[in-house]
Amino acid sequence: MRTKSQQAAIAAVSLFIVSVGMLDAQVGGSISGTVTDNSSAIVTAAKITIANTDTKVERSVGVNGQGFFSVPNLRPGNYSVSAAAPGNSPAVKR
Numbered sequence: 001m002r003t004k005s006q007q008a009a010i011a012a013v014s015l016f017i018v019s020v021g022m023l024d025a026q027v028g029g030s031i032s033g034t035v036t037d038n039s040s041a042i043v044t045a046a047k048i049t050i051a052n053t054d055t056k057v058e059r060s061v062g063v064n065g066q067g068f069f070s071v072p073n074l075r076p077g078n079y080s081v082s083a084a085a086p087g088n089s090p091a092v093k094r
Helices: 004-025
Strands: 029-034 047-052 058-062 068-074 079-084 091-093
Touching: 029 079, 047 068, 058 068
Parallel strands: none
Antiparallel strands: 029 068, 047 058, 047 079, 079 091
């Protein structure tokens, strides 16, 4: 027969193993890039919208001073990426 402290230790180890297993089960990805205009100049005032074309869920981010953006933790799926900035025509990539 196990003592209460042995049972607690087994439960704690079991919980840890389940938690680690759940971390391994997480899947996803990210979309990142640099926004440039038709002359290849960096666009620093762009708003980026990432849309899952299957679920219609959208996330928007801005770009940094180098025109770079990153959208992490995306669920697997099909996405469109749109960029809009003052003085530039909107662009969409699927």
